[in-house]
Amino acid sequence: MLARLRLSSLRLRLVVVFALVALTAAVSASGIAYWLNREAVLKRTQDSALNDFRQEMQNRAAALPQRPTQDDLRRTAEQMAAGSANYQVLLLGERAAGKPIVGASDPDAFTLADVPAALRKAVDTRRPVTETNPYPYHLFWQRTERGGTPYLVGGTRIDGGGPAGYMFKSLAAEKADLNSLSWSLGIATGLAVIGSVLMAQVAATTVLRPVRRLGEAARQLGEGKLDTRLRVTGADELSDLSRTFNSAAENLQKKVADMSAREESSRRFVADMSHELRTPLTALTAVTEVLEDEQDTLDPMIAPAVALVVSETRRLNDLVENLMEVTRFDAGTARLVLDDVDIADQITACVDARAWLDAVDLDAERGLMCRLDPRRLDVILANLIGNALKHGGSPVRVAVRTEPGPDGEDLVIAVRDHGPGIPEEVLPHVFDRFYKASAQRPRSEGSGLGLSIAMENALIHGGTITAANSADEDGAVDGAVFVLRLPRDASAVAGEPDARSGRDGGVDQ
Incomplete structure (x- = not known):
């Protein structure tokens, strides 16, 4: 059970690694793809609207009189907004010095308050005309947001005291397209992760099956089944490992067989020797018991030798009995x-x-x-x-x-x-x-x-x-x-x- 849990843990680690690699790759690719598509979509819409607005300012706003009326500004703004670019226009002029007037194509959709102050300042700034800067006024733009909807705000001014114009284009359609793109990339990322997990399962099964067999063989070898061998197929690293295991198991089996044979031979020798010694020891014991009984009547010069013989005979008898007992334990017969x-x-x-x-x-x-x-x-x-x-x-x-x-x-x-x-x-x-x-x-x-x-x-x-x-x-x-x-x-x-x-x-x- 523990081996299976460890195997599952290793499988889990392989799956997690595969999933993380696939997730990292998919997220990176999706992020790059989203960013590139986002910039392309916004730039295309932005360039199209700003170029159209610039053209309209040159064709229509430039034709207004030096001191236009508010109606002139409104009609021109409506004409500019009626084009195919689909944006709102606001024109800012002066009916007299220091008396600005505003004309909007749709006052409810676009007012001067929707134009960022930084953009207005950039549009109103007159730059010196040089060889590298032939125009005193330039077209500026900025992306902003209102009510959760993104907008593009652009503005420029007509040279020679003409009105300033601002356009206000909604980017809601582009946002919806980008949201759809992000959902598509997210789904693709999820499918990539799922696919990588399935591939990891297949790879883990392929890798762990021989590892599991090797672990089972090692367990059997540890339990004493020295004839355990692995079936070797292929020529990869796991096959080399299986061959090494088989070679080690074969050498171990031979060495254990040799050691068992030598141990059995030694045990049999001790048992046979002990058994063979018991017969003469029995006779010696009987003789020493007679000598011990007669020890008091023996010559004083002989008595110490008799006592030594009696003592050593008993010691030898104890040693033989101990050796036979040890032999029983070693043989497993006790x-x-x-x-x-x-x-x-x-x-x-x-x-x-x-x-x-x-x-x-x-x-x-x-x-x-x-x-x-x-x-x-x-x-x-x-x-x-x-x-x-x-x-x-x-x-x-x-x-x-x-x-x-x-x-x-x-x-x-x-x-x-x-x-x-x-x-x-x-x-x-x-x-x-x-x-x-x-x-x-x-x-x-x-x-x-x-x-x-x-x-x-x-x-x-x-x-x-x-x-x-x-x-x-x-x-x-x-x-x-x-x-x-x-x-x-x-x-x-x-x-x-x-x-x-x-x-x-x-x-x-």
């Missing part, structure tokens, strides 16, 4: 045999069987029942308590409590000693096989497998063991603490409640 266990009784029995009662302080309530494998729990406790007695010294405190766990209630057993503690550099390795911190602690005669086997037995229950140092009130190290955490009911972890495991695991003592 199984839980569950039973209802009174934890306090179980710990007491474990301590009593090894004659540790005087060295162990137990803090556990009677009647705390758990469904666990009693043999494996005994192995765990024997290793943890034995390790604390060996490296930390007595008294060893064993505290039992229950705590809420992720899948119900957990059993927590803390084993604490009062020794020098565990060096910080050793803590990460205390559960490693054959690891012994001989440089930091007194010499150990164990195999280095006890804590590793304890951890394996905890894991098969669905639990774990942690190691740490405890501190006193002054913050100084005051011994090591091993905390065993197991589910109170391991039925869900057992899988095969009727299965029987192999022989007992050993204790690293």
